[in-house]
Amino acid sequence: MLPRTRRIEAPELNAAMDRYATGDSAAFDVLYDGLAPRLRAMLHRQHCADPLTEDLIQQTFLRMHAARGHYCRGQDVVPWAFAIARRLMIDAWRQNRRERDRPKRNAVASLPGPEEELIADETARRLARTVDELPPLHREAFDLVKMDGLSIEETARVLGTSANAIKLRIHRAYQSLRNATEGSK
Amino acid sequence: MNNHAREQLMAAVSAVYSPTRREVQTRGRLSFSAAVVWMCGVFLSVGAFAHSASRPTLVTAAITLGLCVLAATTTAVVLARGATPIGRSQSTLALTTALIPFAVLGWLAFWQPAAAHADVPAGWRCGGLALLMGVALLAAMTVANRRSDAIHPRSLGAAFGAIAGAWAAVFAAAWCPLFDLPHTLFGHVVPVLLLTVAGALTARLLAARSPIC
Numbered sequence: 116m117l118p119r120t121r122r123i124e125a126p127e128l129n130a131a132m133d134r135y136a137t138g139d140s141a142a143f144d145v146l147y148d149g150l151a152p153r154l155r156a157m158l159h160r161q162h163c164a165d166p167l168t169e170d171l172i173q174q175t176f177l178r179m180h181a182a183r184g185h186y187c188r189g190q191d192v193v194p195w196a197f198a199i200a201r202r203l204m205i206d207a208w209r210q211n212r213r214e215r216d217r218p219k220r221n222a223v224a225s226l227p228g229p230e231e232e233l234i235a236d237e238t239a240r241r242l243a244r245t246v247d248e249l250p251p252l253h254r255e256a257f258d259l260v261k262m263d264g265l266s267i268e269e270t271a272r273v274l275g276t277s278a279n280a281i282k283l284r285i286h287r288a289y290q291s292l293r294n295a296t297e298g299s300k
Numbered sequence: 301m302n303n304h305a306r307e308q309l310m311a312a313v314s315a316v317y318s319p320t321r322r323e324v325q326t327r328g329r330l331s332f333s334a335a336v337v338w339m340c341g342v343f344l345s346v347g348a349f350a351h352s353a354s355r356p357t358l359v360t361a362a363i364t365l366g367l368c369v370l371a372a373t374t375t376a377v378v379l380a381r382g383a384t385p386i387g388r389s390q391s392t393l394a395l396t397t398a399l400i401p402f403a404v405l406g407w408l409a410f411w412q413p414a415a416a417h418a419d420v421p422a423g424w425r426c427g428g429l430a431l432l433m434g435v436a437l438l439a440a441m442t443v444a445n446r447r448s449d450a451i452h453p454r455s456l457g458a459a460f461g462a463i464a465g466a467w468a469a470v471f472a473a474a475w476c477p478l479f480d481l482p483h484t485l486f487g488h489v490v491p492v493l494l495l496t497v498a499g500a501l502t503a504r505l506l507a508a509r510s511p512i513c
Contacts, residue, residue, distance in 0.1 A: 136320060136321040137320055138320040138322075140314070143310070143313060147309070172309075173305060173308065173309045173312070176309055176313065177309070177312060177313065177316070178450040178508045179450070179508075180313050180316065180318050181447045181450075181508040181509060182318075182385065182447055182448050182450055182508035183318055183321075184318065184319040184320050184321045184324030185321075185381075185385060185445070185448040185508075186321065187321075187381060189383075190382075190383060190384050190385050191383055191384045192384075192385075194384045195386050195450075198386050198450075198451050199450040199451065202450070202451050272383070272384050273386070275386075275389035275390055275391065275452075276391075
């Protein structure tokens with residue numbers, strides 16, 4: 116297993132997926148090490164409980180495994196993995212009829228170390244609440260770009276829309292956040 | 301927990317067969333070749349262009365070429381996977397699927413004055429011919445793209461059906477010299493719709509899901 120601290124960047128993941136598509140099973144380790152933490156963070160931010168998160172990550176990788184032969188050299192694997200995980204998450208919510216009972220973002224209080232201190236701050240709480248209250252479309256785009264580090268284009272592919280629509284959603288999310296922080300001063 | 305999940309996943313992945321890119325490409329080439337041979341064989345066996353000899357050659361060429369452009373364009377739109385393996389967005393697939401039957405009807409209606417004919421039959425033969433060819437192409441696309449779509453397999457299946465219908469409409473229109481709105485609807489457009497529905501029903505085959513999911 117690769118060291119936990121090393122973040123595997125997109126080109127390396129794309130190369131690993133390319134090797135995996137040609138039958139190199141060892142490349143799956145690189146994919147898992149590079150993608151699983153990012154998927155886990157994304158799913159946690161969407162309020163998935165731990166067992167469901169792990170289940171969705173497993174299903175995401177199994178689907179990628181099933182479709183590996185259709186991967187073409189040079190394609191971006193990160194947006195693909197995120198799109199699969201997001202689709203699975205939506206399906207799981209629908210299946211379990213949990214959508215209405217999703218916990219609020221400000222209920223997250225067990226983040227480690229410095230983040231815990233940050234969350235304790237009143238402004239951070241207000242921001243977290245504001246992000247949580249954003250319209251789902253704005254929040255999803257904001258999370259993928261600002262939290263998960265995807266580019267505008269990658270986010271557009273994950274959400275199945277245009278880059279301009281993503282820019283607009285993020286702009287509106289920023290406006291809401293700015294209003295919230297100005298209101299707190 | 302993560303290590304346990306990882307081990308579980310590794311075991312599952314090694315237990316489930318998944319074709320490599322080379323196998324997928326071979327499968328695709330074979331299935332598409334078989335479909336093309338089948339479609340050309342059927343077209344030749346029913347008389348090919350000789351059957352539409354009563355229609356001016358230029359009109360036949362224009363109708364066939366126009367439908368070819370439509371089929372080729374929509375095929376390129378749907379099959380192009382772009383920068384990620386996600387494929388086209390659901391809205392693009394839906395729009396392409398919805399466009400095809402209207403475009404087929406519109407193009408055939410555009411040439412109506414040149415192809416008008418008295419005592420036009422209902423269109424069973426044209427419809428049967430289109431279905432006979434379209435089903436083969438739909439099967440080929442389904443086989444070639446089996447377990448390829450992890451996001452929106454139903455939309456992709458419907459788009460495949462519509463594309464198969466568009467290519468079948470090329471052959472049916474090249475073969476059939478007649479035009480009459482009910483005939484065109486029943487014999488040339490309804491097969492496209494039926495193939496679209498059939499394509500949507502193949503979603504389970506296109507979905508990239510593992511047997512253990």
